[in-house]
Amino acid sequence: MPRTIRVVEALVGPIRWGVAATGRIARAFANAFGAVGVDDASIVAVGSRSRAAADAFAADHGIARAHASYAELAADPDVDVVYVASLQPSHMHDAIMMLEAGKHVLVEKPFTLSAATADRVFAAARANDRFAMEAMWMRFNPAPVEAVRRVHNGEIGLVERMEIDFTISVADDPEHRLRSLEKGGGSLLDLGIYPLTLAWWIAGPPTSWTATGTVAGGVDTTCVIDAEWDGITARLSCGLDEDGPLSAVIQGRDGVLELHAPFHAATSFAIDDGPIQRLAPASLHHQVHEVHRCLRAGARESPRNPWATTRAILSVCDDVLAQLGVTYPT
Ligand SMILES: NC(=O)c1ccc[n+]([C@@H]2O[C@H](COP(=O)([O-])OP(=O)(O)OC[C@H]3O[C@@H](n4cnc5c(N)ncnc54)[C@H](OP(=O)(O)O)[C@@H]3O)[C@@H](O)[C@H]2O)c1
Structure with a gap:
């Protein structure tokens, strides 16, 4: 044949x-x-x-x-x-x-x-x-990569709860790109995409979610997503009006892993009261190595950050923005 x-x-x-x-x-x-x-x-x-x-x-x-x-x-x-x-x-x-x-x-x-x-x-x-x-x-930064590996390795047991925050204080200026609808501002797409991606990386696609938040100048200035998987709940928060904890706390049946602030660019994490695990600093070059690896192999997408995941996360964002009443100009 x-x-x-x-x-x-x-x-x-x-x-x-x-x-x-x-x-x-x-x-x-x-x-x-x-x-x-x-x-x-x-x-x-x-x-x-x-x-x-x-x-x-x-x-x-x-x-x-x-x-x-x-x-x-x-x-x-x-x-x-x-x-x-x-x-x-x-x-x-x-x-x-x-x-x-x-x-x-x-x-x-x-x-x-x-x-x-x-x-x-x-x-x-x-x-x-x-x-x-x-x-x-974040998907290529050493501390998040190692922390997720430990969770997937069962080191805190079955995951039950995730609390992940990306809330920062942004100047109260309507021209600031994060506060401007025309510039694609808003907390979810710029910041909340990190908690959502980390939760997805750990647990896969959620089965349901509800969003609450505040909208000012057309953009979401705060957003909290309460999401569920089979046996897991999560609170994923982001906002532009104050500095939040910026940490990721992953609670399992047998322990708790905390990825230290700022979790998306963390250099360390700890499980329970165990020693702090320190890894190489976060840097934009880690993802570049992955692009090179794929280009050298003739691959058209990265298995570590595939198209389907990017698309599926954006489709949850579509729904969250609809729940909050945010619509970007086309
Ligand atoms: N990975 C991360 O940690 C991270 C951090 C910050 C931002 N980002 C993302 O990176 C992107 C850029 O963010 P940034 O912080 O670099 O923003 P920025 O400092 O405001 O720069 C954005 C650049 O985009 C270009 N641009 C194209 N159309 C524009 C328009 N209509 N108005 C203003 N600028 C326009 C401009 O470059 P030219 O004038 O040269 O054309 C401008 O310098 C965003 O998508 C943001 O979400 C990622």
């Missing part, structure tokens, strides 16, 4: 990154790259809506080519993979533009504003046979 073998293109040689946007996280990404000298790879180009910002970013980070638009970056033939670090309302458009130009993409969280728009990016990745991944860096 004839067999069809799909040969996927694996990247060989140095991996050439482009960065789309020059904001805070784009700078942190370039700094992380520079600090550790990631694999056989470098950032070779940056694109910005502004020529001046692109030039300044390139000069600060020793990047060879500065493009005065994301479209120019997409057209750069000497870029293999683009880190999309623009604001969430343009992630879908920017990622699709890069994929259609033949680039692989690592897209900042939240991947897009909804499950439906995430589907459009995955469809473009499929159609163009390119890699795509949400830059959910």
